[in-house]
Amino acid sequence: MARVTLDGVTKRYEDVTAVDDMNLDIGDGEFVTFVGPSGCGKSTTMETIAGLTIPTEGEIYIGDREVTKLPPKDRGIAMVFQNIALFPHMDVYDNISFGLRIRNYEKSEIDRRVEEAAEIVQLGGMMDRMPEEMSGGQRQRVAIARALVREPDVFLMDEPLANLDAKLRVHMRTELQRLHRRLDTTIIYVTHDQAEAMTMSDRIAVINAGKLQQIAPPLTCYNEPANQFVAGFIGSPSMNFVEAEVAGGRLEAENFHVEFDPSTTDGIAPGDRVVLGVRPEDIYLERTAEGIEYATELINARTDVLEPMGNEVFVYLVTGNDTETSMDVAAGEASDDQLLMNVDPDTQIEAEEDVSVILDRSRIHLFDAETGDALRHGLIDVASAESGTPERGVGDSD
Known part of the structure; x- marks a missing residue:
């Protein structure tokens, strides 16, 4: 050796x-x-x-x-x-x-x-x-x-x-x-x-x-x-990336937003441009998202292409108003109105179906839009999470 x-x-x-x-x-x-x-x-x-x-x-x-x-x-x-x-x-x-x-x-x-x-x-x-x-x-x-x-x-x-x-x-x-x-x-x-x-x-x-x-x-x-x-x-399929702007306690993407506690994100200020990253397994259909503790608000989407893989199904989602994006997805030219989600093979889902999905905020990554360097892994306050401070989850109301 x-x-x-x-x-x-x-x-x-x-x-x-x-x-x-x-x-x-x-x-x-x-x-x-x-x-x-x-x-x-x-x-x-x-x-x-x-x-x-x-x-x-x-x-x-x-x-x-x-x-x-x-x-x-x-x-x-x-x-x-x-x-x-x-x-x-x-x-x-x-x-x-x-x-x-x-x-x-x-x-x-x-x-x-x-x-x-x-x-x-x-x-x-x-x-x-x-x-x-x-x-x-x-x-x-x-x-x-x-x-x-x-x-x-x-x-x-x-x-x-x-x-x-x-x-x-x-x-x-x-x-x-x-x-x-x-x-x-x-x-x-x-x-x-x-x-x-x-x-x-x-x-x-x-x-x-x-x-x-x-x-x-x-x-x-x-x-x-x-x-x-x-x-x-690293990871197959690849992580989803969406450009967003920091606006107070929200990340404003083109077709949805993600709320977070700005006091827990040192170095990220209002007006900053960031890239939000989320892996396909950290996106959930609303109807299967029970128990996700740090859920975002609902994101409206439409299913595009379904790829059954045996142990899972890859579901391509369109989050914007334009649903004519199948060719872009197939060509690997993902844009900010497209997300890839993994679901269980027994999930009842069809192509061109209107769905609501959530992201797991504890698994969201932020990257600098210019340098690509990682800024944060997880949009929750770790200390608060460990001490039991309540966070908004699926089904919670204002």
Whole structure:
């Protein structure tokens, strides 16, 4: 195991900055996932750790050693790539042992390491198989075993599950978690799939445009996103965003308003422009909202598109007077008169139905309209909530 530290790492390609002043501290035995959209700099960041790319600025440490300019073979790392890249003319044993053989390890040591690695990834009895005789998941396990026999300080995995089918990806996610628990070694994992990041990681490093947006445990990124980008990227389906203006004790959006206690929102003043964020699971139909303690006033809406997902139904809502917005929703061009809501699959609801919904104020997020930085998570006074001060809920009257 080894600690990995990036101190001000920057990588430029002529006029393009792929990684911008990256500062990370990854602890011994930690599973950290780099996640972000394509082209955000996550793979380049990993390549600088691996030694495949030399940073323009900054320093990289693995353990107590600075490795910024060391070649990959001297860094104590092993990589598993998206493209499995097994030698097609070698059987499983020869593929796994190749790196040890070219380093002239003793035959007995090679056999020991290969046997241990094969047991860890459950390849027993397959040592004489050729890659073409194996499934995608089995070939990926061979690639992982080939990295394991190196007994590295750090494992680097660059989208290793991207080429597998959906069912196999879920299976391999579980296998990687078991592998990490068994080895208790440092793993740095790259993916654009936020579901992989949420389910496997001790911490997630969310990256966009070469900059680190937030590094925190998965549920912290989900429940307390550092900015609007993290809030929109982490979570599927994405968080709803609506522009609003602060007006005393109200947030005035285009088609509805949300009341709050202005004494509990330091740094937010009347006239400020903010972005209100609320996740689909925190929007409720009036008829199913019983027990929501911190409910907003009713919001009138009309259902547009329904997407049954089996365990839930995604309901696209239109809150304005213009109901001709289906094409915008389908194109992913959500506007301030559209909200996405999750409902139970047994809920009786139809397309083009007039409904009333509420938002859970304790789960509303506020972001600065200009910078996107998070201003507040939850529009209630935590102290008052803990002391039992009554808040207005569904069914309360003036």
